[in-house]
Amino acid sequence: MTDTQYRTIHVNRADRVVTVTLNRPDVLNALSSELMSELNHALLPLDRDPGIGCFVITGSERAFAAGADITEMAPKTATQMAAEDHFAGFRYALGGGCELAMMCS
Known part of the structure; x- marks a missing residue:
């Protein structure tokens, strides 16, 4: 697992399971371009790892995800x-x- 620190997600690996927590609780985990970039950066290399069985994506605090961060659009x-x-x-x-x-x- 990489030691990369992300600003908008938390990545945790336990055995064959990688859990990614969306971490923008102040905006109900709205999907910003930064969050999506970090998600791709974290998951794409791990997708090629035969030791990974599944990914679990969850939201922090009050919401899974509010949808697209329209403030960027x-x-x-x-x-x-x-x-x-x-x-x-x-x-x-x-x-x-x-x-x-x-x-x-």
């Missing part, structure tokens, strides 16, 4: 557009779709 200038924008939702708006709808007039 939203451009800071979207609310500064001159033309009015309106939301016409006739289907489900979930996750980042709700955020996009809330940005509209």
